[in-house]
Amino acid sequence: MSETISKSIDEFINSLKYDGSGLIPAVVQDVNTKEVLMVAYMSPESLKTTITSGKATYFSRSRQKLWVKGETSGHFQHVRRILFDCDRDTLLLEVEQEGVACHKGYHSCFFRETRIGTDGRIEEVYCLEREDAQKPE
């Protein structure tokens, strides 16, 4: 087994690779069901807030500011594990999801899948049931 490396929180955050906008993508997975819930983006500051608060905090690209997931909907994500990939340019969060992850009311943002019909066309099929009314996030 490889050795464990110890870093300060800031050293760890600085050791990751951010894109041209200074962000790193985070895949969010339900710690219990392993369902992929969403993908969001983190700035160094939002990652630090996530680590220190235990609540998933992203950087909203549309609003250009920190976004505590659930701050308006109550659908917080309690972070149980943070993993990072071989290139150190993608995060994987395992979370306990309060309520639903998707602002459209589905447990996961990935509530539609494609199927190829006999005519060679793509069918967009809803593969989850909506659990919650739509709420602003």
Place this chain on the structure above:
Amino acid sequence: MSETISKSIDEFINSLKYDGSGLIPAVVQDVNTKEVLMVAYMSPESLKTTITSGKATYFSRSRQKLWVKGETSGHFQHVRRILFDCDRDTLLLEVEQEGVACHKGYHSCFFRETRIGTDGRIEEVYCLEREDAQKPE
């Protein structure tokens, strides 16, 4: 249950949202274990190749060309499901992984996790065992 929408393959590909580089991120999940294996990026052309061939094909940002996953390593990904998120700007692929997904020899690229030590420092812990010697990908 919501209605199914039918589109041609090109209509479906054109209905997705691509980033400033013309790419869309794809989260890749093991269809059997639900383990998240990697995140890669697709161009419209690589997505079309993926749909028509059934083998995950990405756009390599470092090499700036189509990249059939496994073309050099033999570690192909056979695509079983393609999902897309609420914003149509992220894909989720469920795949049967031949061999290992990570070029560093791990089943998943997410083979390290963080733990917060009693001293408040971050420990980078290997959470997977290497299964395969490192190979060029």
